[in-house]
Amino acid sequence: MNLIEVTLGIKISGTSIEYGLVNRMGEIVLEEAIKMRGNESAETLFERLHKQFSSSYKNFKDTYKLMGIGIAAPCANYHSGTVENSSNLNWVKVPVVEIAKKYWDVPIVITNDANASAIGELKYGNAKNFKNFIQITLGLGLGSGIVAEGNLLYGNEGFAGEIGHTIIERNGRHCGCGRKGCLETYVSTTGLVRTAIELLSKYNEDSLLREVPLNDLTDNLIFKAAEMGDSIANETFEVTGRIFGEALANTVAYFSPEAIILTEGLALAGDLIINPTIASMEKNLLSIFKGKVKILISGLPQGNAAILGASALIWHELHMHKVNIKLQTLEKTIV
């Protein structure tokens, strides 16, 4: 009997590892997680991960064949296979792919969450028909993955697509990266909260948001207040969308994408954030781009997007690898 080919998608976050076996159709046939221990090293983490996975996988061996492993992790570098300076993980420079290869004898690649999401969207989600699009994850920060001509853009250092750290306001808000005015200090769930606080100081109208301690102010609370008609909460989304749209207009001038796909966090606010973003982007676009760039919400299931993205990454890699090997042979025959 032919074995069904699957890949293992692993999503590393600051607190847990989720993983799943995924077939070519994007169906998850096994899904598990382990909790990270405080300041756990990658070595012990992968040892535990491999042990737990193997114990489950032995029941699958007669049906499935593991083709490769894709890993999505914060601050991951595709070229070097490392995770570098991740504040979430307390890993300074960890050769994750090298460590994982001690346990599995299959192709393994790693990339950051946003890139994995972009490839997930390309393979299973709303970008199946796009060759040029940008995936933006609007969580605590703003992550982005750029697909140009059907491939992830990595650039020379492997760190292309740091749209969240383009400076959009000279001497603007302080950013976790040590600089000021980065896009993600305005457009992210934390950016939304900072804008709400700014507007609470600027205006003197009543607002539901004045009734909670600032430390308890969340994007979700602002969302609920906006839905209840709170004017400062609504203005918070308007301002955030305006800034986001201005930034996207510049992004479009760089890449001429067919679509920009938004996921997680702020994106869940739907029209409240999408409408002012589109209006502002269109207003600021160079005329040749006006009306030509779609803003879409992710087509991947919320809970499993990360695992699917990581699994899609290695499917994509396996495909490109085959193509490239033949291409190299080919290049020799072409002047």
Place this chain on the structure above:
Amino acid sequence: MNLIEVTLGIKISGTSIEYGLVNRMGEIVLEEAIKMRGNESAETLFERLHKQFSSSYKNFKDTYKLMGIGIAAPCANYHSGTVENSSNLNWVKVPVVEIAKKYWDVPIVITNDANASAIGELKYGNAKNFKNFIQITLGLGLGSGIVAEGNLLYGNEGFAGEIGHTIIERNGRHCGCGRKGCLETYVSTTGLVRTAIELLSKYNEDSLLREVPLNDLTDNLIFKAAEMGDSIANETFEVTGRIFGEALANTVAYFSPEAIILTEGLALAGDLIINPTIASMEKNLLSIFKGKVKILISGLPQGNAAILGASALIWHELHMHKVNIKLQTLEKTIV
């Protein structure tokens, strides 16, 4: 006897057409030009061009074989083969490739000047060893061509790389595109002049620049004044470099290029513009990129860069075409 393969590089500007036959080494074996007539249509232009070229080419036919034609023109769209809304040419939407194909039975492609320069740099110039770099032309405007993973980035509409029209100052200087604050209103030869005028109003020091009518103020004059120690002229370059460096820091966050290559106009000012640009870029770069991106001056000969770029474009295209045809056959055999 084997014929030597050559391509024809054609550079269309608002006033003239330059063209040259170029071999694979980047050597120009025939170089000519014709003057454009006021408001001349593309049809009559190409009729004249073909006539003049054929008359010269007949002496070359026994030695050279014309493999293809590359055209560089303002506002050219690679995908559609057209020139659209070019204010320099008074052409609203002209199917240049289609018109050229009436006269030549070889592959013909068109792109804008900046993209052609980028490919020229890749094939014959300072980017031979780079897979990820950005070419910036600092003439009357700011044109840019982006090479990612060895290929020109066109994007969905064919207009990727409009870095000159990213907005860097909300409600800033009025731009020819109808918007405000575009990078090219600050960083270009005209941008330099506008900055000089701004500084002449801001400061009240003596300056050589106060001795000429504003209409006669040029980048060249500011350059000479700066070299003579004129403080406002020097400050003009400092301010321009600061703004340029800030913009490049953002560009690097998008693309993670290995190098940024500058050509023409402002780039000819050398250290006067390069030094403040590098200082400002490094200051504003995300730490992972610091010290990793080269700023270089073009390696193409000034006078012939356009023809070489256009010829390189079709060499590149012919190569990629062969690769892609084999690749398509290949893809069918790969799941």
